[in-house]
Amino acid sequence: MNWESVSAFINMGGYGTYVWGSFGVTAACFAFELLALRARRRQIISALKAGD
Amino acid sequence: MSSIRWYKYSSPQTFYPLAGRLAPWFGVTAALVALYGLYISFFLAPTDFQQGEAYRIIFIHVPAAWLSMFLYLIMAAWAAIGLAWHTRLSSMMALAIAPTGAVMTFIALWTGALWGKPMWGAWWVWDARLTSELILLFLYLGFMFLHAAIDDPRRADRAAAVIAIVGAINVPIIYFSVKWWNTLHQGASVSLTKSPTMASTMLWGMLIMSVAFWLYSIAAVLTRVRSVILERERNADWVRQLGENA
Numbered sequence: 370m371n372w373e374s375v376s377a378f379i380n381m382g383g384y385g386t387y388v389w390g391s392f393g394v395t396a397a398c399f400a401f402e403l404l405a406l407r408a409r410r411r412q413i414i415s416a417l418k419a420g421d
Numbered sequence: 422m423s424s425i426r427w428y429k430y431s432s433p434q435t436f437y438p439l440a441g442r443l444a445p446w447f448g449v450t451a452a453l454v455a456l457y458g459l460y461i462s463f464f465l466a467p468t469d470f471q472q473g474e475a476y477r478i479i480f481i482h483v484p485a486a487w488l489s490m491f492l493y494l495i496m497a498a499w500a501a502i503g504l505a506w507h508t509r510l511s512s513m514m515a516l517a518i519a520p521t522g523a524v525m526t527f528i529a530l531w532t533g534a535l536w537g538k539p540m541w542g543a544w545w546v547w548d549a550r551l552t553s554e555l556i557l558l559f560l561y562l563g564f565m566f567l568h569a570a571i572d573d574p575r576r577a578d579r580a581a582a583v584i585a586i587v588g589a590i591n592v593p594i595i596y597f598s599v600k601w602w603n604t605l606h607q608g609a610s611v612s613l614t615k616s617p618t619m620a621s622t623m624l625w626g627m628l629i630m631s632v633a634f635w636l637y638s639i640a641a642v643l644t645r646v647r648s649v650i651l652e653r654e655r656n657a658d659w660v661r662q663l664g665e666n667a
Contacts, residue, residue, distance in 0.1 A: 371464060378463070382474035387539050391478045391532040395485070398524050399637065405520075406644050413651045417664025 433510050433650045434659050444643040451636035458633050460624035469623075478536040479623070484611075484631040485528035488638055490592050492522035496564070497589040500582035512578035513653065515585060516568060517646035521638050523561035525557040528553060541605050549598035553591055560588035574653055587627060 372378040381388040431481050462480035469476040496518040503512030533551065534544040545551065563579050571577035599608045610624075655662045 371466075371468060376609055377648075381477070382468065384440050384473060384475035384539055387475055388477050389533040390647075391481060395481050395528050398528055402521065402524050406641060406648070409645070409648045410530060413655075417651065417655060417660065418584045420664060 431508060431510055433513065433654055434470060434657070436510055436649050437647055440565065440643040440647050444640050444647075447636050447640035447643065451633050451640055453579040454629060455633035458626060458630035460536045460559070461622065461629055466626050469637070472540060475539050476535065476623075478532050479610075482529060482532040482536060483627050484634040485525045485532065486554070487631055488634045489522060489526040489529050489554070490595060492518055492525060492638060493557060493560070493585075493592055494589060496522055497585040500564075500578075500585040503578055504582040504586070508654075510650075512575075512582070513632050513646055513649045515578075515582070516565075517642045517649050518567075518626065519561050519565050520645065521641045523558060523565070524553065525638070526558040527562060530558065532643075537605075543605075546605055546650045548606065549602040550595065550604050553595040553598050556591055557595060560591060564588075 379385055379389075430439055450486075462477055466475060466480075496515045499511045499518065500515035503507060518565070530551075536548070537623070538544050547653065549588060565586050567584060568577045568581040571580055598604065599606050610627075651660055657663075
């Protein structure tokens with residue numbers, strides 16, 4: 370185990386902004402892509418249902 | 422092998438349900454592998470003696486950078502096959518890969534900036550590795566925008582394929598840039614010809630995260646290609662029936 374406390378974990382040895390900024394934005398990118406995929410699928414399915 | 426009719430799945434109509442069955446498995450496995458990878462990244466991998474905790478960015482930076490290059494080559498290969506043999510599904514695959522490739526490229530650039538600032542003192546430098554990776558992002562975006570700009574999808578496939586194929590030359594430039602030019606960017610930590618220059622836990626974490634990124638990319642591409650198939654085959658009987666039954 371590397372971390373003595375939760376705050377040490379968040380602090381990341383002083384590099385918290387960079388480490389969490391990297392992991393956070395990466396997670397956000399994947400979440401955004403998944404939402405976009407769902408929206409695109411819903412759009413074409415409803416267009417097909419409408420029969421146009 | 423010969424008993425499986427692989428070519429059967431080269432038609433959009435038969436690939437559509439296959440992709441639908443496969444995508445969730447890749448997605449779920451990706452999530453599980455990513456959890457294990459994150460556990461290694463933050464709890465098993467030791468603090469780096471030079472870079473402290475900042476080096477942990479490597480666990481997403483390198484997998485994203487690898488995937489950005491791999492996905493480009495696969496996209497270019499599908500585009501080339503579509504261009505040469507006029508196989509519709511190949512061009513659809515290329516189109517489905519591009520956004521995921523662009524996301525990976527963006528992540529590689531973003532995490533690189535956040536790693537470069539504390540280690541080099543700069544978010545960005547115009548050196549060979551970083552510049553060629555930025556060009557990769559523009560190639561992905563150029564491929565997508567050009568395709569979207571041409572109304573006739575088959576013509577769009579052909580025009581975009583040319584960008585994809587010509588742009589593939591950029592991938593070896595990215596990969597070898599750290600050898601060919603003087604650069605701030607460190608050389609490869611993992612290569613086929615030398616033993617890795619990093620602790621085995623770090624290496625293991627990086628490989629596990631790469632597997633997770635791979636599985637995620639496959640799930641995303643399979644899901645996207647299903648929408649692409651429906652959008653482009655919407656006048657086909659089987660898609661119409663799908664719409665009526667949906």
